[in-house]
Amino acid sequence: MSKKSSIKVAVAGVGNCFSSLYQGFAYYKDAGSDNVPGVMFADIGGYRTSDIEVVAAFDVDKRKVGKPVGEAIFAQPNCARVFQQDVPAGPVVQMGRVLDGVSDYMQQQPEAFGFRLSSAKPVDVVQTLKDSGADILINYLPVGSQEATEFYAQAAIDAGVAFLNCIPVFIASVPEWEKKFVDAGLPLIGDDMRSQIGASVVSQVLQELAFDRGAEVEFHQQLNIGGNTDFNNMMVQSRLASKKKSKENVIRAQNDIRGIPVPENSLFAGPSTFLPYLQDNKVAYFNIRLKGFGGAPVTIDAKLSVQDSENSAGVVIDAIRYLKVARELGVVGALRGPSAWTQKTPPEQMMYADAKSECAALAARKLTASVKKQVKN
Template identity: 45%
Template sequence: MSKIKAGIIGVGSCAKSLVEGVQYYNENPEDKIGLMYEDIGGYSVHDIEFVIGFDIDKRKVNKKLAKALRAQPNCAMDHVDKITTTSNSSAVNKDAMVYSAPEMDGIAPHMHDYPDEVTFVNGAVPAESFERSVELLQYHDVDVLINYLPVGSEEASKYWIDVALEAGIHFVNCIPTLISTEDAMTTEQRFIDAGLTIVGSDMRSAWGASRMSEVLQGAMLDSGLMVTQHIQMNMAAGSTQGQEHIRTGRTANTDFLNMAKQYRLHNKHVSKENVLKGQNSVRGESTAGMTLFAGPSLTVQQKPGGDYISSDNKIANFDMVAYGFAGARYEMSARLSVQDSPNSGGVVVSAIRFCKVASEMGIVGYLRGPSAWTQKTPPLQLKTQDAKFECDALARRVLTDITTPQLKENRPKAKNLPHTFQDAKNDYEN
């Protein structure tokens, strides 16, 4: 079986974890912990190779991909001693480079207020043209393009979807763009017409705040409870886990710094709440009157000034209220502290392989099972067990009621495929 070649848009902390993670499993083939799927249609994690990247940061552009992944301000933990390109366990192709991308709306103005070591530094060489980017991706035989741009990169995400469609490449949209049903349908039709697959949008981590909220919400509803409050607060503060030698300073990764401004995180907020609402809607349960909030922290703002420590540690606090048997009240709170970037690596190494396998089976458009399993705002929200069922079937190359209509030969139309209605706004907006 030939390698699945992957390209990366936004060579940040998540990209670092993803690539180093693949090398880690290549170096430690007996270790399967952290992999949601060992085998997807005959492809293992060892079959993924990273061949190209695009970024805007001076410290990454025109550098070897292996070098750029370790450049500042990336702060995900190191999974391997060195990112190699020429050993049998390398995950990065020896010729893989990072090319210059158009900035568009990738960098929020407030990011320039932070010290260079913790923020993006733009001003690299002029961006490659659209046509040249298509050529580069085709030259490197890229199968799957991964969108790891900062939250709020609406325009830039659309640009890279156009590039992927032109180049004939599958797409994994790890960020909260194109989240409304209308956008999802239009995008899906374009991938169907091009005979390609897409997984999206807004990845969820293997065991992160979204997965926890989804499982808790779903399990409470399945236990006959009525959930009246579900608050999920996320913050990048309070811990220098992994950097205990540094004791003071504000801690955050660029993902959190970028979302320090409300306008920048709007779609992230909506997408996170889609996870909660989705579990109600798949069960035909209303969320009317429920206090529902899931978003980056409103209390811990990463303000400019002072000392900063790049840290990939994230803390999520959950607070839930429910009512059950004969009106009995339940209260539950929980706290999750995780390394943010590696937590998403396990889902992306699956999404990449699902795209490849589905396309080999003749499936086109949004992969509904893998999107529900690996993303916060899939086109179709599913119960946890149904999303897993769909992924398991695809991993065995078995068609289901959901994937059969998406076979190319059935000439699927996006508007006739199943969707969960999703607005592009949260409950607090009109």
């Protein structure tokens, strides 16, 4: 499969998730186009993981602004596991717009668990994106950053770059926002990244399994705890509503696709508490109660323990390449298959196998019937 160039990426938010992603670029720099351990699709449209280049980065923390990306990713409060110490210096992190991206609570937290605002003057984000030659802007802002996310989404449109929305501020799943990207001739993926082997995809496939085997799901609970700044930031209840909704969307969608009502009080999914000791280790607990043949009760209790940020990077490293291929094929608007495969709240929820099939087609530069409708004339 052919490719035209490298993939130039910009990022808003140099936090734990981006730290793992940037380390991953170096870790997989010599990866081939065949099966690569830890990567879902080694080759997407001719692009390997080694074809991704970071050309711009924005943050607002004084411990990161003004430093090369390769240094900033290891600065506090980042606590992601260091699995690749030797990384390129990369571009200097520039001062972005604060808006609602940083809560008072996070500014009052201890040095290792909070944010420290830089006094630097914000740069012109649109011009910076244009000057960098970025193809894609990744949104990795803290949960609850509604105004800030909308600012960066509009900046992507104004700069003519695709948008990858990894947080639960709804952009790709909102028709008005999608239309803006369509009108600008740009693709986007969103909303709210669904980790590689994370709680959301585990809940999804267990829900699918129950329905496919004829069981009735009476109750599905998913509790999450962690010790990184993402979990600390979500201790502010006002920033949490969209996250809880997004996580529950993954499970609820499997009912909706099949036309099965969701009983009242039968579903809960969301972050539960912040435990600093865990750092970037996220632990999820599942309790699923079913009725099988003859109404027989079935209970599933499970525990999942992951490195939160690496789990994120394993998905985003593919989403970047889907966006690049879509741009080259003239596909505009929210990418249905890749969004359903990589995000919790896509514009169209799909079953696991259907979403994977759509992604495999795009990875082979094939346009499915639904994607052909999104090709710009």
